[in-house]
Amino acid sequence: MVRAAAGLSAADQTWTAEDTWLLVVVGVSIAVVVLLISWARIHPFLALTVSALTVSLLAGESAQKAIVSFTTGLGRITGSVGVLIILGAVLGRILADSGGIEQVVGTLTRVVRPERLPWALTLVAALIGLPMFFEVGFVMLMPLVLQLARQTNYPVLRAGMPVVAGLATVHALVPPHPGPLIAIQAVHAPVGLTMLYGLLVAVPCAIVAGPLFTAYIWPRVPAHVPDSATAAFTTGPHGAGAAGHGSGSGSGSGSGADDAGAAVPHRPPSLAVTVGTILLPIVLMTLKAVYDSVPKSRGTLYAVVEFLGTPMIALLVTVFVSLFTFGYSLGFSRRHVQASLAGSFAPVAGVIVIVGAGGGYSQALQDTGVDRAVTLAAGHLHISLLLLAWLIAALMRTIVGSGTIATITAAGIVGPLSHGLPPAEASLLALALGSGAAFAGHVNDAAFWMAKEYFGTTIGGTLRTWTVSHTLLSLTSLGCLLLLDTVV
Numbered sequence: 001m002v003r004a005a006a007g008l009s010a011a012d013q014t015w016t017a018e019d020t021w022l023l024v025v026v027g028v029s030i031a032v033v034v035l036l037i038s039w040a041r042i043h044p045f046l047a048l049t050v051s052a053l054t055v056s057l058l059a060g061e062s063a064q065k066a067i068v069s070f071t072t073g074l075g076r077i078t079g080s081v082g083v084l085i086i087l088g089a090v091l092g093r094i095l096a097d098s099g100g101i102e103q104v105v106g107t108l109t110r111v112v113r114p115e116r117l118p119w120a121l122t123l124v125a126a127l128i129g130l131p132m133f134f135e136v137g138f139v140m141l142m143p144l145v146l147q148l149a150r151q152t153n154y155p156v157l158r159a160g161m162p163v164v165a166g167l168a169t170v171h172a173l174v175p176p177h178p179g180p181l182i183a184i185q186a187v188h189a190p191v192g193l194t195m196l197y198g199l200l201v202a203v204p205c206a207i208v209a210g211p212l213f214t215a216y217i218w219p220r221v222p223a224h225v226p227d228s229a230t231a232a233f234t235t236g237p238h239g240a241g242a243a244g245h246g247s248g249s250g251s252g253s254g255s256g257a258d259d260a261g262a263a264v265p266h267r268p269p270s271l272a273v274t275v276g277t278i279l280l281p282i283v284l285m286t287l288k289a290v291y292d293s294v295p296k297s298r299g300t301l302y303a304v305v306e307f308l309g310t311p312m313i314a315l316l317v318t319v320f321v322s323l324f325t326f327g328y329s330l331g332f333s334r335r336h337v338q339a340s341l342a343g344s345f346a347p348v349a350g351v352i353v354i355v356g357a358g359g360g361y362s363q364a365l366q367d368t369g370v371d372r373a374v375t376l377a378a379g380h381l382h383i384s385l386l387l388l389a390w391l392i393a394a395l396m397r398t399i400v401g402s403g404t405i406a407t408i409t410a411a412g413i414v415g416p417l418s419h420g421l422p423p424a425e426a427s428l429l430a431l432a433l434g435s436g437a438a439f440a441g442h443v444n445d446a447a448f449w450m451a452k453e454y455f456g457t458t459i460g461g462t463l464r465t466w467t468v469s470h471t472l473l474s475l476t477s478l479g480c481l482l483l484l485d486t487v488v
Contacts, residue, residue, distance in 0.1 A: 015376055015380075018373075019373040019376055019377075020373075021059075022059060022368065022369060022370050022373040023370075023373050023377060025054075025055055025058045025059050025368070025370065026055075026365070026370055026373075026413060028054060028058060029051045029052075029054050029055045029058075029361070029365075030051075030396070030409060032047070032050060032051045032054050033047050033048060033051045033400065033405070033409060034399050034400055036050065036051075037400055037402075037405070038399070038400060038401070044354045044357070044402065044405055045350075045353045045354050045356075045357045046357075048354070048357035048358055048360065048361045048405075048408070049070065049357050049360065049361075051361055052066075052069070052070045052073075052357070052360045052361040052363075052364040053066050053067075053070060053364070055361070055364040055365055055368055055370070056069055056070070056364045056367065056368060059368035059369070059370075060368075061367070061368060065367070066364065069360070069363045069364045069367045070360035070361075070363065070364060071360065072360075072363050073359040073360040073361070073362055073363025073364065073366075074356040074357060074359050074360040074363075075356075075359075076359055076363070077182070077185060077355060077356055077358065077359025077360075077362070078352065078355065078356040078359065080185055081178065081181045081182055081185055081355055081359075082352045082355060082356065083312055084175075084176045084181055084311055084312060084315060085176070085178055085181070085348055085351055085352055085355065086344075086345065086348060086352070087176075087312065087315035087316055087318075087319055088131055088132075088133075088176045088177075088315060089133070089136075089344045089345070089347065089348040090319050090341060090344040090345075091131040091281075091315065091318055091319050091322055092131045092132035092133070092136055092137075092344070093340055093341075093343060093344035094319075094322045094323070094326045094327060094337075094340050094341070094344070095128075095131060095132070095274070095277070095278065095322065095326055096132075096136070096140050097326070097340045098268065098269055098326035098327065098330060098332075099268035099269070099330075100268065100269050100274040100277075100278075100326060101128055101140050101141065101144070102144065102268065103268045103269060103270070103271055103274055104124055104127065104128065104271060104274055104275070105121075105124055105141070105144050107271045108120045108121075108123075108124055109148065114152075114154065117154070117158075117159065118158060118159070118161075118162040118210065118211040118214045118215070119162070119210075119211045121145075121159060121162040121163050121166070121210075122162040122163075122165055122166040122206050122207070122210035122211055123166065124141075124163075124166065125137065125141060125162065125163040125164075125165070125166025125167045126166035126167070126169060126170050126202070126206055127166075127275065127278060127279075128140070128141065128166075128167075128278070129166060129167040129169075129170040129171060130170055130174065130278055130279070130282065131176075131278055131281075131318075132167075133171070133177070133178075133347075133348070133351070134167050134168060134171040134177075134447065135447060135450075136347065137167045138163070138164070138167055138447065138450065138451075139450075141163050141167070142160070142163075142454050145159045145160045145163055145454075146225050146454070149225050150225055155218050155223070156223050156224065156225050156455055156456065157214070157217065157218040157221060157223045157455060157457075157465060158214055158218040160451075160454065160455050161210070161213065161214040161217065161218065161465060161469060162210040162211055162214055164209075164451065164466065164469055165205075165206055165209035165210030165213070165214075165469055165473065166206055166210060168209070168438060168469070168470060168473055169202045169205045169206040169209065169210075169473060170202060171403070171438075172403065172434045172435060172437060172438040172473065172474075172477070173198040173199075173201055173202045173205070173431055173434050173435065173477060174195060174198040174199060174202060175191055175194065175195050175198070175285075175311065176281070176311060176315060178351055178355055178404050178407075179403055179404055179407040179433070179434045179437055180194065180198060180430065180431070180434050182355060182358065182404070182407050182408055182411055182433075183407055183411050183429075183430035183431070183433035183434055184427075184430045185359075185411075186362060186411035186412065186414070186415030186418070186430075186433070187411070187414070187415050187418035187421070187426045187429045187430050187433075188418060188419070188421075188426055189418075189423065189426035189427045189429065189430040190289065190292075190423045190426070190427060191285060191289075191311050192285045192286060192288050192289025192290075192292065192309060193289050193293075193423055193424065193427045194426075194427040194430050194431065195282065195285055195286065195289070196286060196289055197424075197427050197428060197431055197484065198431055198434075199282075200480075200484075201431060201435075201477050201480040201481060201484070202477075204476060204480060205473050205476045205477045205480070208472055208473070208476045209469045209470075209472045209473040209476065213468070213469055213472055217464065217465055217468070220464075221457060221461040221464050221465055222457070222458075222461060223455045223456050223457045223461065223465075224456040225456060267330055267331060268330070269325055269326055269329075269330060273325050274325075274326075276325075277318065277321060277322050277325045277326065280314075280317070280318045280321060281311075281314040281315050281317075281318045284308050284309050284313075284314035284317070284318075285309050285311060285314050286309075287305055287308075287309055288305055288306060288308070288309020288310070289309070291305045291306075291309070292306075323337060327340070351404065354404060354405070354408070355404070355408065358404075358405075358408030358409070358411070358412065361408065361409070361412050362408070362411060362412030362415055364412075365412045365413060365416065366412075366415070366416045370413065370416070384485070385414065385417055385418070385429060386428055386429055386432045386481060386482070386485055387432070387478075387482070388414060389410055389414040389429055389432040389433050389436065390432045390433070390435055390436035390478050390481075391436065392409070392410040392413055392414060392436065393406045393407060393409075393410035393432070393433050393434075393435070393436025393437040393439070394406075394436035394437070394439035394440070394474065395436075396409045396410055396436075396437070397436065397437050397438070397439045397440065397441070398439060398440050398442075401441065401442070401443075401445040401446070401448075402445070403437040403438060403441070404437075406436065406437035407433050407434060407437040410433050410436060410437070411433055414429070414433065424488040425485075425488065428481050428484055428485055428488065431477070431481055432478070432481055434477075435474055435477040435478050435481060436474065436478070438470055438473050438474040438477070439470065439471060439474035439475075440467055440470060440471050440474070441466060441467060441470045442463060442467045443459070443463075447466075448462060448466055448467070451465070451466045452466075
């Protein structure tokens with residue numbers, strides 16, 4: 001069971017004035033992040049940078065030491081998590097440009113009865129969301145939801161809320177999404193085991209926040225497909241709506257044309273090829289996790305599985321496989337595939353610099369000894385480290401609005417306390433950070449307003465749908481994690 005004060009000797013458990021001051025420093029640093037992002041509208045990279053330096057200087061570190069702490073943490077997290085984010089973005093972009101999303105959605109909507117469609121859409125969104133950022137998957141799937149609502153008179157919330165639930169669940173709980181990766185890095189959890197636990201917890205979460213909640217809420221909240229959305233988002237599988245947000249598919253994918261504007265003849269990938277490619281990195285990492293848990297000789301087979309199951313290698317292999325399954329084998333030219341690759345980097349640049357600054361903030365907290373003060377405070381509160389992680393992440397999500405920023409901040413505070421935890425407990429702790437960061441997205445979350453416009457709901461209606469759905473996801477995942485914590 002994950003406890004709060006593991007690793008402290010009796011001599012270390014005496015509270016001092018310095019511990020009190022360090023907790024004040026943590027509070028000040030969080031306030032700096034909140035004020036700069038929410039009030040001053042400063043980019044999170046700059047806000048986290050200033051907050052990291054504030055932590056070090058207020059804790060008594062020299063200016064030079066403060067800079068070294070920040071740059072060390074930035075380089076460490078960018079070199080580990082940043083590479084995975086880039087590879088995931090490349091895979092998601094190639095998938096979107098190939099028409100694979102439309103193939104999966106089109107196949108399931110043809111074979112599934114209308115009353116079962118929310119379940120199918122939750123599954124599709126979770127599957128599509130595995131290699132994609134939440135916002136990208138949302139922008140990619142919404143045109144299809146709006147087409148379904150317009151052409152078949154299917155209620156837009158009944159189709160759209162399961163998509164939100166499926167995407168949000170894997171975004172919060174399953175690597176290689178930024179939040180889980182940041183948490184894994186911070187608490188030194190094994191990626192494969194965390195992914196297995198994340199997938200296990202994701203199933204009940206997606207069901208509760210998806211089809212079950214949808215069945216209750218869609219008749220109770222007025223919603224409609226806005227006329228502007230119909231014109232913008234139903235012009236094609238990668239219509240103007242996808243390009244308009246900057247994080248979806250850009251030029252070259254919307255019209256099926258290359259850079260020169262010439263038509264690119266191609267056919268969509270089959271359902272089996274699409275699903276197989278999406279699941280390939282999950283299979284490789286899961287195989288490594290299973291292989292690691294079974295006593296065996298460390299021979300050639302182990303070395304191969306260990307290599308291919310490393311997250312970076314698993315994603316890298318999948319990206320090269322996708323060049324054929326989502327590119328050349330469909331009739332795309334090398335020029336078109338190159339354009340897809342080139343277009344995948346810009347949308348994630350902002351995410352990478354934020355994650356890097358978060359690494360600097362986390363390093364500053366570690367170097368100043370905040371971990372000891374937080375450990376003692378949690379011990380006096382008699383609260384488990386898992387619940388403490390969830391509470392801090394949920395608080396930051398509610399205040400700041402960004403799940404990534406919430407995870408970064410909470411991981412920086414809780415991460416140093418995880419040293420010495422067994423792998424299973426570290427994995428649950430990482431998932432608790434992601435679970436808390438999914439809590440109560442509301443008006444300070446940019447995606448909240450995207451959902452309001454897509455679904456044609458009022459602000460109150462969006463709070464009753466979007467916000468409640470995320471809250472259910474967070475609370476359900478917390479309950480599952482606490483249950484797992486009692487048995488691992």
